[in-house]
Amino acid sequence: MFSDGFVHFAEYELQIIALSWLCLLYIVKIFQLSRLPMLRENAPRKGSAIAGALRSYSSMFMPWSMESSRKHLYRWVEFGAYHVGAGIAILNTFTSPFAPGIMTEPVRWAFAILIAPAFFFGLVKLARRITRPEIRLISTPDDYFALASVEVYFFTAIMALLINNPLWRTIYFLITAAFLFYVPFSKISHYVYFFFAALFTGSRYGWRGVRPPVRRQTE
Amino acid sequence: MTTELAEKELEKKYNKLVGTAASNMCAHCGWCIDSCHVYQASHDPEVSPVAKAEHVRRVYKKSHDWMSKIFPSWTGARKLTDEELEKWVKLAYRDCTLCERCVVNCPMGVETPQLIAAARAALAAQGKAPEILTQLADMAISREENAELYKDFFLEQIKEIEKQLQSYMGTPEATIPVDKEGVRILYVPLSGAHTILPEAIIFNAAGESWTLSMFEASNYGVFLGDSVKAKRIAERIINEAKRLKVKEVVLTECGHAYTTMRWEAPKWFGGPLPFRVRNIIEVLDEYIRDNRLKFDPAKNSEPVTYHDSCNLGRKGGLLEEPRRVLRAIAQDFREMTPNRLQSLCCGGGSGLVAIAEWSEDRIKAGKPKADQIRATGAKVVVTSCDNCRHQITELNEHYNLGIKVTSLCELAVQALVLPQPMSATSDNH
Numbered sequence: 001m002f003s004d005g006f007v008h009f010a011e012y013e014l015q016i017i018a019l020s021w022l023c024l025l026y027i028v029k030i031f032q033l034s035r036l037p038m039l040r041e042n043a044p045r046k047g048s049a050i051a052g053a054l055r056s057y058s059s060m061f062m063p064w065s066m067e068s069s070r071k072h073l074y075r076w077v078e079f080g081a082y083h084v085g086a087g088i089a090i091l092n093t094f095t096s097p098f099a100p101g102i103m104t105e106p107v108r109w110a111f112a113i114l115i116a117p118a119f120f121f122g123l124v125k126l127a128r129r130i131t132r133p134e135i136r137l138i139s140t141p142d143d144y145f146a147l148a149s150v151e152v153y154f155f156t157a158i159m160a161l162l163i164n165n166p167l168w169r170t171i172y173f174l175i176t177a178a179f180l181f182y183v184p185f186s187k188i189s190h191y192v193y194f195f196f197a198a199l200f201t202g203s204r205y206g207w208r209g210v211r212p213p214v215r216r217q218t219e
Numbered sequence: 220m221t222t223e224l225a226e227k228e229l230e231k232k233y234n235k236l237v238g239t240a241a242s243n244m245c246a247h248c249g250w251c252i253d254s255c256h257v258y259q260a261s262h263d264p265e266v267s268p269v270a271k272a273e274h275v276r277r278v279y280k281k282s283h284d285w286m287s288k289i290f291p292s293w294t295g296a297r298k299l300t301d302e303e304l305e306k307w308v309k310l311a312y313r314d315c316t317l318c319e320r321c322v323v324n325c326p327m328g329v330e331t332p333q334l335i336a337a338a339r340a341a342l343a344a345q346g347k348a349p350e351i352l353t354q355l356a357d358m359a360i361s362r363e364e365n366a367e368l369y370k371d372f373f374l375e376q377i378k379e380i381e382k383q384l385q386s387y388m389g390t391p392e393a394t395i396p397v398d399k400e401g402v403r404i405l406y407v408p409l410s411g412a413h414t415i416l417p418e419a420i421i422f423n424a425a426g427e428s429w430t431l432s433m434f435e436a437s438n439y440g441v442f443l444g445d446s447v448k449a450k451r452i453a454e455r456i457i458n459e460a461k462r463l464k465v466k467e468v469v470l471t472e473c474g475h476a477y478t479t480m481r482w483e484a485p486k487w488f489g490g491p492l493p494f495r496v497r498n499i500i501e502v503l504d505e506y507i508r509d510n511r512l513k514f515d516p517a518k519n520s521e522p523v524t525y526h527d528s529c530n531l532g533r534k535g536g537l538l539e540e541p542r543r544v545l546r547a548i549a550q551d552f553r554e555m556t557p558n559r560l561q562s563l564c565c566g567g568g569s570g571l572v573a574i575a576e577w578s579e580d581r582i583k584a585g586k587p588k589a590d591q592i593r594a595t596g597a598k599v600v601v602t603s604c605d606n607c608r609h610q611i612t613e614l615n616e617h618y619n620l621g622i623k624v625t626s627l628c629e630l631a632v633q634a635l636v637l638p639q640p641m642s643a644t645s646d647n648h
C-alpha cells in the first residue's frame with residue numbers, strides 16, 4: 001500500500017520534523033512562562049523549598065500521601081497504567097526506527113502488553129467523561145478529542161508492535177507525527193506544565209514547613 | 220456595563236502561578252472534586268474546585284492560550300462579560316474559601332485558589348465584591364488614620380480588661396502594657412477581650428517583655444482580594460512595630476492574620492520584615508518547651524479535639540505546634556480524621572463568616588466538618604482561628620454537636636498553674 005520510500009519518510013524524516021516542531025513550540029511556551037513575574041517566598045523560611053519540590057514531584061508515586069488517591073485507589077492504578085502505557089508508546093516511536101535491533105519479538109510483545117491496559121483505561125476515562133455530570137461539566141471538545149486521539153494512538157501502537165508490517169508501522173508513525181504537531185496546542189501538554197507547577201507549589205509548601213512537615217521552627 | 224477594571228486586574232494577577240494554572244495544566248481529571256468541602260456538602264457539580272476554576276481559567280485562556288485565541292469554542296475559552304462577572308461573585312466569595320485542600324489533592328499541583336483569588340481581585344476592582352468585606356477593610360484603614368480618636372476609648376477598654384487580669388492573677392503587678400517601646404514582643408489581638416485577656420495572663424505568668432498593639436490583626440483586604448487595601452492594613456502593624464522597636468510581632472489566634480503577616484507581607488514589601496513574626500501558638504509552645512509555664516492537664520479532663528485552620532496549617536505550616544501545646548494542657552486529646560495537611564475547612568473561611576446573606580450556604584458547607592467533629596466524641600473543640608471558631612460555634616448550634624468551642628490560649632489558661640504569689644485569688648475564678 002505504501003512505497004518503501006514513504007514508509008522510511010514516515011519513520012524517520014517526518015518524526016524528526018514533528019519532534020523539532022514540538023520542541024520549538026515548547027521552548028517558546030517555556031520562555032513565555034518564565035517571563036511572567038513570580039512573587040517569591042522571602043519571609044524567613046521554616047522548612048526546605050528543595051525538599052518541598054521533591055516531595056511534590058514524588059507524591060504521585062506515593063498514593064497514600066494524597067486523600068484523592070488513598071480514597072480512590074482505583075483512580076491511582078488507572079492513572080499509573082495509563083501513563084505507563086503512554087510512556088511506552090512514546091518510547092516505541094524512538095526505539096522502533098532508531099534502535100530496531102532491540103525490538104525483538106518478546107520486547108514488542110512486552111510493549112504491547114504494557115500499552116493494552118492504557119488503551120482499556122482510556123476507554124473507561126472517555127466513558128466517564130461522557131456519563132459523569134461533574135466531569136462532563138468541565139469537559140471541552142479538546143478533552144474529548146485528546147482522549148479519543150490518544151486511544152487511536154495506543155491502538156495503532158499495539159497493532160504496529162504485534163503485526164509489525166509496513167502498513168501498520170506507517171499508520172502508527174503518521175498518527176504519531178500528527179500527534180506531535182497537535183500536542184503543543186492541546187491539553188495533552190499538561191505534562192510539561194506539571195514540572196513547573198510541582199516546583200512552584202512544592203517549594204512554597206516546603207519553604208513554609210507544610211510539606212514535608214517541619215516539627216519546630218529553628219530560628 | 221463594562222468589565223474593563225476587572226480585566227486589567229486579571230492581567231495584573233497573571234504571574235507564574237496563575238499562568239501555569241490557567242494554561243493547559245489542568246487535565247480535567249476530576250481528582251480534586253471530592254476534596255472540596257463545599258462539593259462534599261452539596262454534590263453540586265457546579266461547585267467542584269475544577270468547575271469553579273474553569274470560569275476563570277477560560278477567560279485567561281481567551282487571551283493567553285494559543286489554541287483558545289484561534290478556536291475558543293474548542294477549549295471553552297470566552298471573553299469576560301458582565302454576566303460572567305456576576306457568576307464569579309458567588310463562586311469566588313461564597314463557594315470557595317481558598318482553603319487549598321484541592322491543591323494538596325491534585326496530582327498535578329494545580330493552584331486552583333490562585334485563580335479564585337485572581338477572580339476576587341477582579342471583582343473588587345470592578346466594585347462587585349461583597350459590601351461588608353469592603354466596609355470592614357475600610358474601617359481597619361480608617362482606624363489608623365484616626366488613631367488619636369480611637370486611642371482614649373481603646374485605653375479605657377484595656378484598663379477594664381487589666382482589672383480582670385489583676386483579679387485573676389491576684390496581683391496588681393500584672394499589666395497590659397500599651398505603646399511601650401523597646402519590649403521584645405508586640406502582641407496583635409483581634410477586637411474583643413477574648414483575644415486579649417488569656418494572652419495577657421500567659422505573658423504575665425511567663426514574665427514576658429511585651430506590649431499590646433493598638434490595631435487588630437485581621438486583614439479584610441486579603442479576603443476582599445484587594446492588594447492595595449491588604450498592604451495598607453498590614454502596614455499599620457509594621458509601622459507600629461518599627462516605631463516601638465520590638466524584636467517580634469506575635470499575632471493572636473487568627474489564621475489569615477498569621478499567614479498574611481508571616482508569609483505574604485514580606486512578598487508585598489519586597490523582603491523580610493525587620494522583626495520576627497510568630498503566632499501566639501508558637502510562643503506558647505516555646506514557653507512549654509522552656510518550662511516557663513506550668514500546666515495541670517487534669518483541669519482539662521474532657522475529651523478535646525483540634526480543628527486545623529487552613530490558614531495556620533495548610534497555608535501557614537503550624538501543624539505540630541498546637542498539638543504539642545494540647546498534649547501539655549489537656550488530658551484527653553483526640554485527632555479528627557483527616558487532619559493536618561488534609562484537614563477539612565470549617566466552611567467559614569476567607570471572610571465568608573462575615574457575609575450574613577450567605578450564612579445558610581456556609582452552615583451547609585460546614586456539614587462535613589460537623590460530621591468529623593461528632594465522630595471524635597470530643598466535648599471541646601479547640602481552634603486557633605476566630606473565623607473557624609465563629610463557624611464551628613454555629614455548626615454546634617445547627618447540628619446539635621453538644622460541644623464547647625474555645626481557643627488554645629483560653630484552654631491553656633484553664634490548665635495554667637500560676638506562680639505562687641500570683642495564684643492567691645485565682646481560685647475564685
